[in-house]
Amino acid sequence: MINSRPLWVGITGGIGSGKSTVCQLFKLLGIPVYSADDRAKVLMTVDPTLKSQILEEFGEDSYLRNGGVNRAYLAQKVFSDPEKVEKINSFVHPAVAKDFKQWAEIQSAPYLIKEAALLFETGAAEELDRVINVSSPLKIRMARVLARDPHRKEDQVNQIINRQLPDEQKNERADFVIKNTDTKLLIPQVLEIHKKLSTSE
Numbered sequence: 001m002i003n004s005r006p007l008w009v010g011i012t013g014g015i016g017s018g019k020s021t022v023c024q025l026f027k028l029l030g031i032p033v034y035s036a037d038d039r040a041k042v043l044m045t046v047d048p049t050l051k052s053q054i055l056e057e058f059g060e061d062s063y064l065r066n067g068g069v070n071r072a073y074l075a076q077k078v079f080s081d082p083e084k085v086e087k088i089n090s091f092v093h094p095a096v097a098k099d100f101k102q103w104a105e106i107q108s109a110p111y112l113i114k115e116a117a118l119l120f121e122t123g124a125a126e127e128l129d130r131v132i133n134v135s136s137p138l139k140i141r142m143a144r145v146l147a148r149d150p151h152r153k154e155d156q157v158n159q160i161i162n163r164q165l166p167d168e169q170k171n172e173r174a175d176f177v178i179k180n181t182d183t184k185l186l187i188p189q190v191l192e193i194h195k196k197l198s199t200s201e
């Protein structure tokens with residue numbers, strides 16, 4: 001019997017490694033991409049259980065007047081305290097896992113992509129068929145994040161890095177590694193992996 005279920009492929013990488021940039025390239029190739037970071041923010045505003053958990057734990061300031069997530073407030077609260085990161089993870093990750101599965105079931109493509117900063121850390125990688133790690137030196141990642149996020153200070157980026165598995169460990173556990181440095185082109189690396197994933201059984 002022909003199995004028509006797409007392969008479930010994860011794309012992970014530390015903060016500022018270039019996951020979203022790499023995912024844009026896969027999208028151009030027609031591959032469906034689920035962004036866990038983006039969906040988490042939507043779910044935090046529309047899922048009533050999740051919303052009440054966040055309000056109870058982190059207070060009214062967690063949401064802006066327009067109903068959106070107060071990202072700067074929550075980032076400052078959460079990333080400075082490992083216990084609080086665990087807490088928000090325990091609320092958000094189950095909701096994202098469920099939402100991803102619902103989304104994945106209605107996709108038709110040779111493979112689909114789940115983009116998430118945390119895949120090995122949360123155990124989500126175990127439910128995926130393949131994982132790609134986007135790997136970039138810490139110095140470059142720090143410079144790119146500080147240029148992209150004017151509201152974030154170096155201290156907070158370091159706190160976030162400390163909550164994530166080191167890049168070397170992710171490279172070891174991944175099926176594919178995309179190197180995103182200043183000297184290596186992304187497009188040929190994406191095309192090579194796309195070819196392999198499009199033909200894998």
Ligand SMILES: CC(C)(COP(=O)(O)OP(=O)(O)OC[C@H]1O[C@@H](n2cnc3c(N)ncnc32)[C@H](O)[C@@H]1O)[C@@H](O)C(=O)NCCC(=O)NCCS
Pocket residue numbers: 014015016036037040069070071072074075078085088089092093096116117118160163164
């Ligand atoms: C605290 C929040 C609101 C801050 O939002 P903000 O826009 O400032 O940051 P953003 O979400 O873009 O995250 C920036 C980067 O930080 C890293 N990061 C985010 N959450 C976590 C976490 N729980 N643990 C480690 N790193 C994280 C990722 O590399 C991410 O790409 C947000 O990060 C959040 O809700 N995090 C907890 C839920 C979570 O784990 N989301 C990620 C995917 S499910």
Ligand SMILES: Nc1ncnc2c1ncn2[C@@H]1O[C@H](COP(=O)(O)OP(=O)(O)OP(=O)(O)O)[C@@H](O)[C@H]1O
Pocket residue numbers: 013014015016017018019020021022037117144145148180181182186
């Ligand atoms: N090869 C590159 N050359 C120049 N800039 C790049 C390159 N790759 C990524 N960037 C830039 O670096 C920043 C971080 O990249 P991106 O947002 O894709 O990373 P990310 O891994 O998704 O980050 P986060 O974990 O914070 O969500 C972005 O501003 C992006 O435009």
